[in-house]
Amino acid sequence: MTTPVKRRIVILAEGKLDVFSAKTAAGVIRYRGDEVVGLLDRTHAGQPLEGFLGVGRGIPIVSELRELDAVKPDMLLIGIAPSGGQLPPSWRRLIVQAIERGMEIVSGLHAMLGDDPEFAELARKHGVRIWDVRRPPEDIPIGLGRARNMAARTVLTVGSDCNIGKKIGAIEMTEECRRRGRDAVFVPTGQTGVMITGRGLAIDRVISDFVAGAAESLVLAEQGHDWIFVEGQGGIFHPSFSGVTLALMHGSCPKAMVLCHQPTRRFLRHTQIPIPPLREIVAIHEALMRPIQVSRVVGVALNCCDLTDEQAGAEVKRVEQGLQLPVTDVIRFGAAPLVDALERYFETPSDPASGFAPSLSLRGPERPP
Amino acid sequence: MTTPVKRRIVILAEGKLDVFSAKTAAGVIRYRGDEVVGLLDRTHAGQPLEGFLGVGRGIPIVSELRELDAVKPDMLLIGIAPSGGQLPPSWRRLIVQAIERGMEIVSGLHAMLGDDPEFAELARKHGVRIWDVRRPPEDIPIGLGRARNMAARTVLTVGSDCNIGKKIGAIEMTEECRRRGRDAVFVPTGQTGVMITGRGLAIDRVISDFVAGAAESLVLAEQGHDWIFVEGQGGIFHPSFSGVTLALMHGSCPKAMVLCHQPTRRFLRHTQIPIPPLREIVAIHEALMRPIQVSRVVGVALNCCDLTDEQAGAEVKRVEQGLQLPVTDVIRFGAAPLVDALERYFETPSDPASGFAPSLSLRGPERPP
Numbered sequence: 001m002t003t004p005v006k007r008r009i010v011i012l013a014e015g016k017l018d019v020f021s022a023k024t025a026a027g028v029i030r031y032r033g034d035e036v037v038g039l040l041d042r043t044h045a046g047q048p049l050e051g052f053l054g055v056g057r058g059i060p061i062v063s064e065l066r067e068l069d070a071v072k073p074d075m076l077l078i079g080i081a082p083s084g085g086q087l088p089p090s091w092r093r094l095i096v097q098a099i100e101r102g103m104e105i106v107s108g109l110h111a112m113l114g115d116d117p118e119f120a121e122l123a124r125k126h127g128v129r130i131w132d133v134r135r136p137p138e139d140i141p142i143g144l145g146r147a148r149n150m151a152a153r154t155v156l157t158v159g160s161d162c163n164i165g166k167k168i169g170a171i172e173m174t175e176e177c178r179r180r181g182r183d184a185v186f187v188p189t190g191q192t193g194v195m196i197t198g199r200g201l202a203i204d205r206v207i208s209d210f211v212a213g214a215a216e217s218l219v220l221a222e223q224g225h226d227w228i229f230v231e232g233q234g235g236i237f238h239p240s241f242s243g244v245t246l247a248l249m250h251g252s253c254p255k256a257m258v259l260c261h262q263p264t265r266r267f268l269r270h271t272q273i274p275i276p277p278l279r280e281i282v283a284i285h286e287a288l289m290r291p292i293q294v295s296r297v298v299g300v301a302l303n304c305c306d307l308t309d310e311q312a313g314a315e316v317k318r319v320e321q322g323l324q325l326p327v328t329d330v331i332r333f334g335a336a337p338l339v340d341a342l343e344r345y346f347e348t349p350s351d352p353a354s355g356f357a358p359s360l361s362l363r364g365p366e367r368p369p
Numbered sequence: 370m371t372t373p374v375k376r377r378i379v380i381l382a383e384g385k386l387d388v389f390s391a392k393t394a395a396g397v398i399r400y401r402g403d404e405v406v407g408l409l410d411r412t413h414a415g416q417p418l419e420g421f422l423g424v425g426r427g428i429p430i431v432s433e434l435r436e437l438d439a440v441k442p443d444m445l446l447i448g449i450a451p452s453g454g455q456l457p458p459s460w461r462r463l464i465v466q467a468i469e470r471g472m473e474i475v476s477g478l479h480a481m482l483g484d485d486p487e488f489a490e491l492a493r494k495h496g497v498r499i500w501d502v503r504r505p506p507e508d509i510p511i512g513l514g515r516a517r518n519m520a521a522r523t524v525l526t527v528g529s530d531c532n533i534g535k536k537i538g539a540i541e542m543t544e545e546c547r548r549r550g551r552d553a554v555f556v557p558t559g560q561t562g563v564m565i566t567g568r569g570l571a572i573d574r575v576i577s578d579f580v581a582g583a584a585e586s587l588v589l590a591e592q593g594h595d596w597i598f599v600e601g602q603g604g605i606f607h608p609s610f611s612g613v614t615l616a617l618m619h620g621s622c623p624k625a626m627v628l629c630h631q632p633t634r635r636f637l638r639h640t641q642i643p644i645p646p647l648r649e650i651v652a653i654h655e656a657l658m659r660p661i662q663v664s665r666v667v668g669v670a671l672n673c674c675d676l677t678d679e680q681a682g683a684e685v686k687r688v689e690q691g692l693q694l695p696v697t698d699v700i701r702f703g704a705a706p707l708v709d710a711l712e713r714y715f716e717t718p719s720d721p722a723s724g725f726a727p728s729l730s731l732r733g734p735e736r737p738p
Contacts, residue, residue, distance in 0.1 A: 145608035239514035243616025
């Protein structure tokens with residue numbers, strides 16, 4: 001995957017150091033870990049980072065920026081995405097200190113730090129850039145299904161819930177394709193993906209009328225690549241983010257989808273709403289795409305971060321048998337089974353005997369035709 | 370329906386005088402017609418307005434504002450919603466003239482006229498308000514399904530496409546309920562509805578992460594009313610606006626939906642994508658709501674504006690037989706059949722023998738369970 005120029009990054013994760021709250025931190029450490037020189041979190045300072053995030057061995061957790069002065073960090077990256085995206089008041093002091101040290105500020109909050117008078121003034125004074133990753137570009141067009149029928153093999157990761165592995169799934173499939181010598185590109189659509197690659201667009205910050213258009217533009221910009229893996233967002237049944245999910249589906253017009261799921265998760269995040277059965281989730285995604293462009297869920301990426309190897313293996317088998325689709329945990333078992341399935345799918349897209357069973361579909365036998 | 374203080378309105382519809390392009394004009398004339406003193410459109414000046422919009426008999430179409438000076442208009446209302454919502458350059462002169470006459474400017478464009486330096490300066494000078502209807506309020510929360518299980522009978526209009534009658538359907542059902550002595554309220558969610566009622570919120574202008582939250586807030590604000598009719602937006606299969614549609618569904622958590630459709634329309638607006646069969650559209654809406662809150666499509670509102678009475682009657686019968694649901698054209702035949710159906714539905718919500726057949730549902734018989 002293309003990554004930006006090497007930096008010396010400190011990640012701010014004050015008080016929220018778990019793999020879900022600090023998913024931006026976890027993503028940046030996973031894919032740009034060699035650039036991360038430390039993590040700011042007073043409540044866990046001195047403890048081993050990989051115990052919290054599953055990644056980041058050897059990266060120190062510190063209480064104050066000055067503890068890292070010796071390694072001359074040049075970027076403070078906000079590693080947490082609080083729901084609603086506002087700036088917790090306690091972070092102000094830390095951001096001020098970073099600017100005063102001449103560090104670039106990278107933020108994915110909805111609240112635009114560059115528009116904050118104190119930060120803006122201080123940044124000017126110290127010649128520092130504040131990069132608000134979620135600031136949408138001007139002049140995004142309305143989506144019009146222009147990404148339909150592109151030559152590329154477009155694949156979108158979708159999820160049974162938000163915050164479940166859609167970004168990692170897309171990145172790992174991209175990497176696996178490249179290992180096979182394919183021309184594959186990853187299209188980030190969220191703040192963490194943009195921070196990892198230095199490209200893309202956080203579509204959840206776009207005005208709702210233009211989200212499909214933003215997704216469409218991102219995909220069309222990659223025309224010419226053989227494989228385009230688009231990072232999914234939200235969850236089709238999640239009452240907070242389902243609109244973003246559907247706009248991304250209809251804007252990016254994937255020819256195939258990969259469903260991401262965490263076997264131990266019972267409820268949609270931040271709600272008391274049970275996650276529906278996977279069969280229903282597969283069916284709704286395929287049904288929603290059908291009138292725009294036929295698209296199948298061709299595999300499942302399980303997030304087994306809270307399971308043992310043995311449990312993870314058992315879950316993979318269970319879901320495989322239930323859905324009759326290839327299943328893997330991309331972190332633990334690799335993305336090869338998904339890329340295998342995608343290659344088979346794209347080689348014989350319209351052949352019903354290709355091993356791709358007819359999709360689960362919308363049917364209404366209870367009412368007369 | 371509650372309407373704001375009476376005004377003397379001129380509608381700007383320059384060059385776009387048809388019932389779809391000028392839907393804001395048509396909506397405002399339909400429900401605030403007694404306040405409209407004229408319509409600005411050089412290309413159709415002098416012609417009878419109702420020939421273009423089906424409403425507005427007696428309202429003059431003029432080329433220049435000065436032709437209306439005698440009736441002292443006090444509001445210029447932009448009556449067109451160009452796709453993308455930018456300001457056509459030719460309108461600038463007309464808006465300047467209106468401000469110079471001391472007229473309030475009401476706009477539903479995405480481009481915020483109040484932020485335009487020339488308009489803003491001029492408005493200050495003339496003590497005139499520029500009301501950008503689409504400017505979202507600050508501090509919209511994230512949606513969390515908080516409108517689930519409200520006591521009210523919440524009804525959302527949904528559509529086979531955008532621009533097909535969802536606002537009018539919701540207003541007409543509200544009015545019909547009130548005629549029956551019910552405590553019913555209309556919740557506008559788009560610019561025209563907001564212009565008609567002076568309340569509500571244009572949710573398509575909200576940042577996508579917050580659209581469901583905006584819809585949720587609008588509905589929760591009406592707690593205490595017996596009936597809440599929410600204006601739908603977009604179309605669940607429309608590649609431009611489907612995200613707004615789904616966010617509105619999951620945010621407003623309707624207990625029932627009414628499907629709006631135009632029998633003569635074959636393709637999703639501005640696209641070459643055929644409108645799917647109504648059965649499929651009913652099924653997808655019910656399937657998308659199921660995990661959040663069970664919600665049924667209990668009737669269909671047909672927009673027969675381009676059919677004769679006889680043709681309209683035949684279409685109503687045809688769709689009724691096909692879907693086994695009550696159907697009407699609310700403008701031609703009234704909303705009573707829909708309100709009848711809703712009353713029956715809410716009186717016996719969980720009784721399978723109530724006459725409400727099991728919904729079309731997501732089923733996947735082709736794959737093993």
